[in-house]
Structures are given as structure tokens and as C-alpha cells.
Amino acid sequence: MRYVPGLTSQNRIRALLRSLPLMGVVLLAACGEKEQAQQAPAAPPAVGVMAVAMKAINPTAGFTGRVQAVDKVDVLARINGFLDKRLFTEGQHVNVGDQLFVIEQPPYQAQLDQKQAELESAMAAQKNTAVQLQRAIQLVKTNNIPQATLDQRQAEDTMAKSVILEAQAALEQAQINFAYTSIKAPIAGRIGQSTFTVGSYVTPQSGTLATIVSQDPIYVTFPVAQRIVTEYRRKNPEPRATDKIAVKLQLADGSEYDHVGKIDFVDVEVDRGTDTVLVRASFDNPDGVLVDGQFVNVSIELGESQMGISIPQTAIQLDQAGAYVFVVTSDNKVELRRIKTQTGASGESTVLEGLKEGEKIVVDGIQKVRPGQPVTPTDVQPAIKS
Numbered sequence: 001m002r003y004v005p006g007l008t009s010q011n012r013i014r015a016l017l018r019s020l021p022l023m024g025v026v027l028l029a030a031c032g033e034k035e036q037a038q039q040a041p042a043a044p045p046a047v048g049v050m051a052v053a054m055k056a057i058n059p060t061a062g063f064t065g066r067v068q069a070v071d072k073v074d075v076l077a078r079i080n081g082f083l084d085k086r087l088f089t090e091g092q093h094v095n096v097g098d099q100l101f102v103i104e105q106p107p108y109q110a111q112l113d114q115k116q117a118e119l120e121s122a123m124a125a126q127k128n129t130a131v132q133l134q135r136a137i138q139l140v141k142t143n144n145i146p147q148a149t150l151d152q153r154q155a156e157d158t159m160a161k162s163v164i165l166e167a168q169a170a171l172e173q174a175q176i177n178f179a180y181t182s183i184k185a186p187i188a189g190r191i192g193q194s195t196f197t198v199g200s201y202v203t204p205q206s207g208t209l210a211t212i213v214s215q216d217p218i219y220v221t222f223p224v225a226q227r228i229v230t231e232y233r234r235k236n237p238e239p240r241a242t243d244k245i246a247v248k249l250q251l252a253d254g255s256e257y258d259h260v261g262k263i264d265f266v267d268v269e270v271d272r273g274t275d276t277v278l279v280r281a282s283f284d285n286p287d288g289v290l291v292d293g294q295f296v297n298v299s300i301e302l303g304e305s306q307m308g309i310s311i312p313q314t315a316i317q318l319d320q321a322g323a324y325v326f327v328v329t330s331d332n333k334v335e336l337r338r339i340k341t342q343t344g345a346s347g348e349s350t351v352l353e354g355l356k357e358g359e360k361i362v363v364d365g366i367q368k369v370r371p372g373q374p375v376t377p378t379d380v381q382p383a384i385k386s
Helices: 009-039 106-141 147-180 226-235
Strands: 046-051 054-057 060-069 072-075 081-086 099-103 182-184 189-191 210-213 218-225 246-250 261-271 276-283 295-301 306-312 317-319 322-328 334-338 340-343 348-353 360-364 376-379
Touching: 106 147, 147 182, 218 226, 218 295, 226 276, 246 261, 246 276, 306 360, 322 340, 360 376
Parallel strands: 046 376
Antiparallel strands: 046 360, 054 306, 060 218, 060 295, 072 210, 081 099, 099 182, 189 210, 218 276, 246 295, 261 276, 306 348, 317 322, 322 334, 322 360, 340 348
16 A cells, blocks of 8 residues: 555555455456356357258269370480480470481491492493303304303302392391381380480490380370279179270379270280289370379269269268268267268269268368267368369
């Protein structure tokens, strides 16, 4: 209490006693406000929910697949020589017959000219032996030369003809070698990185100069459990039943690939280690979205549509006991519900057991809730990746 001059100690005591009730009221009020603040309950968290509904579902199965080029060619040198030119940009599209590399041509041009000259010389020599043979034939008729001389002229002409054949073969080989100085694309597709620069000495043993990978169409291969293959064949015994299966892809960003593929090959052997069969589907790839070696998620439709429950995969949680969802009960409390599912299409899973039509599940704000907790639900329509 503040000291006031002129007040005796007895008066100060009386003033202090008179102020005590007021101080007590203030202290009680402050404590009451603090207690109310501590006891005020937090508002239930807001969550987005969707009502489970029955709808037509196509039976599907999901797999992990790998993109595989239809054609893939390693470009090699077929002769020895220095690389004189590189006529492509790494990564560009090339067509069949496009020139890719040029190996130094002057040595092979000189060899070609030499073989051409040797052929012409051999042909000239054969003309002379042919004339000598005809003359000998006439002379032997008049007994002006012996038969042995005629036989010799025939042998000489035959040898001259064989020299021509040898020179022709050598010329053809020289022509082939000269053609090999121009390395051309054997297939259409995208060409990769060049492993040799201009000026490098290359041979047939040098290895790959560049790789060309075809783009359109393109394959996707994926292993399918033998159980699924057997079950499908039992239900669809007609020949080429796999032709009617639609194959869809989901890319790494979760988007669905624009084109639907068709199965064109089922392996004739089962992998003994995994009990799976390798299946291959063919896809159009006009924009080059699919790249050789890429991983994709594959889904195939295995039969006619059936009525069932399908929910977004983002609403499903996993723990050691399996899959579960959060169900909001009629009194707006959260219940953990175990479910059994199978992979569906377009970012959804088909619920085989655990949910009923009309029940509401949490699809937004899952991280904010726990079993038994009250919530404030709001109906939402979740965005499903397609």
C-alpha cells in the first residue's frame, strides 16, 4: 500500500483492512477467468467426408510394368577409320536411311579406284586370250599348230576369265567398304548420345557409336500371377481372348496415359521363382511420352462391370494390421474401420469388405483425426487422379 503523509500508523492499518475485501474480489475474478480459459473445450476439427455409394465397377488388376522399345539398335562401325563427320543432334528423331556418321573416305575411294582399274586390266587381258583362242581353233583345223597349243590357249582364256571374276569380287568388296564409310540409320526413332567425337579412330571392335530407340508404337511388359492367367483363361476359353482386354497405364505423376493398349503376347513359360507369366501390351506413343526402360503402373480390366463400392485410394490408410479408413458415425465421431480392397482404376480401390452404402468416410483432413474424436464433417467430392 502506498505511503500517505499525515496518516498515523493506526489510520493506515484501518485503511488496509478496508481495502482487503476489494482486493479479494479482484483476485477471485482473475482466477475464475483463468480457470474458464483452461477448461474451454477445443472446437472439433473440420474434415471432408464423402458418402459411400454403389456404382458399376469393372473388375481390374494392377501390376508394375516396364516400357520396352519395339526396336532398339546399337550403331556400330563396320570398317576402320577416323570419324570425319557427325550429322545428327543427340536426342533427335531420325528416319530410316538418315546419314549419321561419315568415316574418312579418301583411303576407301582410292581402294575402289584401284579395284576398278584391276578389273578393267583383267577384262583387257581376257580379250587378248579370247582372240588367241579363236586363232588357234582356226589353225588347228589346217594342221598349222598342234592340238597341244590349242589346249594351252583354252587354258589361258579360262584363267583370264577367272581373273575377271576375282577382280569383280574385289571391286564389289571395295564398293561395300566405301559404302560403309557412310553410316546410316537402320530404323526410325530417337538417337541417343554419341560415344565418339569427330576425329576418333573407330573399328568394328570399338563398340556402340550411338543407340537408336524406336518410339511409336511401344511395348509395356509386366508380370502377371499364374493364378490370374489361369482364372481368366477358364472364364474366357475362346481363342485370342486377350485381344478384348483393355490395358491402361498410370504414369509416375499419377496421371493416366491417354492411349489404351492391347495385349499382343503372353509368354509360353512361367517364371519358377515368382510363379508369374510375362505379358506384353502394345501402345501408340505419338508424342513420345513413354520412354524405353520407364516404370509405369498397369491396370487391366478382367471382365464385365459389376455393382460395388469404390473409394479414393487417398482415403485408405495402412498399418501393420492392414488397410483401414476413418468412418464418421451419426453422432459425428470418428471410427476406425478395417477394410479389404483390391486395386481399381483411375486412382480408386474397390472395397470387398468393411463398408456399407451410405456410410461416410474421411477423405480430407485425415491427419487431424483419431478414433473416437468428435469432428465437424463437410461433404466433399474428392478429386481422383485420372
